[in-house]
Amino acid sequence: MQRLLFPSLRALKGRQYLPLLAPRAAPRAQCDCIRRPLRPGQYGTISEVALQSGRGTVSLPSKAAERVVGRWLLVCSGTVAGAVILGGVTRLTESGLSMVDWHLIKEMKPPTSQEEWEAEFQRYQQFPEFKILNHDMTLTEFKFIWYMEYSHRMWGRLVGLVYILPAAYFWRKGWLSRGMKGRVLALCGLVCFQGLLGWYMVKSGLEEKSDSHDIPRVSQYRLAAHLGSALVLYCASLWTSLSLLLPPHKLPETHQLLQLRRFAHGTAGLVFLTALSGAFVAGLDAGLVYNSFPKMGESWIPEDLFTFSPILRNVFENPTMVQFDHRILGITSVTAITVLYFLSRRIPLPRRTKMAAVTLLALAYTQVGLGISTLLMYVPTPLAATHQSGSLALLTGTLWLMNELRRVPK
16 A cells, blocks of 8 residues: 555656656757756756745746836836926926925925924025015915925925835846846936935025025026936936837838938937026026017127126026027927928838827927917916926927837847
C-alpha cells in the first residue's frame, strides 16, 4: 500500500508530470549528450515562479502596464494644467501675496474662527502690498484673495500626491521599465522643485524695497522660472503619456516627412517660448501699456523700446519691449503653424495626424483672437485667464502633432 500511494522517485522518472517538479532543462545541443544547468533564479514552470520568495502574483504584461502608466501620466498632465490655469487666475486677481508664510502641513488648515482670520489679516498688513496697494482693504475682501492663493497651494499639493503615490505603487509592482523609472523619478523631483520655486517667487513680492514706491509684485524672472518649470513638467508628462498610449503609424521615411518633423519641432519650441514670454507680460503688467492693435499707439515701433540701460535690460524689464516681444513671438508662432499645416497637406498622412494638424491650426487662430481681444479690452480677468489657458491648449496641440510625426518609424 505504501508503494502504491508514495511511489519512489525512480518510478516517477520518465512520466509526463515529472517536469512540474523538476527544473526546466536547457535545449539539447546537437551532440545530444550535454544538458546545461539553469542560471540562478531561473525556473521551469509558472508554479515555481509564483512560489519563489513566497510571492504568488505575476506582473502585468508589458503592453497592459504601459497603458496603465500612460493613463496615469495623462491624468498627471491634466492636474498640472489645472495648476497653471489656477495660478494664472491667482495672478490676475492679485491674490498671490495674501499668504505671507509657507508651511507644508500647517497651512493646509485654513482659519476657522473670527480671531484666526483677524490674526491672519494682521500678518498680511505688515507687508508692502497692503501698505502701498490695499491699505483700505476689508477683512471680507482679504478672505477672497486669501482663498484664491490657498486654492492654488492646495492644488499644488494634490499634484504632488497624484505623481508620487501612484509612482511608488507602480514601482513596487514592477510595472515601470528601467527607462521609465528614470523618467518618473525626474518628474517627481520636478514636482517637488516646482513647489519650492513657487515659494521662492512669492518671497520676492514680500520684500521691503526702500528705493521703490511701485506696486509690490513678484519678480518677473522668478515668475517666468515658476511658469517655465510647470510647462516643462506638463510637456514631459504629456509627451510620455502620448508615447505610451498612441499606436504607431507605418509610413515610409521620405525627405518631405523629415522636413515636416523638423519644422514641427521648431514650431513647438516657438510656441513654448511665446508662452514663457507671457510670464514677463504678466509680471510687469505689460498688457496695460499699449492697448491697441496692430499698431502700438500711433506707431508700429514705439519710441520707448530702449529706455533702460544697458540695452539688454529692456528685453526683460521694460514693459513696452516685453509687450512688443510677445506680439512678435505670437505673430511668428501663428505664421509657423500655418506653414506647418500647409506642409502637412503635401504629404499623405494618417487620419489622426491630419486631425492633429487641423486642430493645431484652429487653436492658433483662436489664441490670436483671444490675445488681441484681451489687449483691446484692457485685460479683463475672465478673458485674460482664457487667453492664458489657450496658450496651454496650443502647446498641447503642438505636442500632439509632434508626437504623431515622431511615432512614424525611421
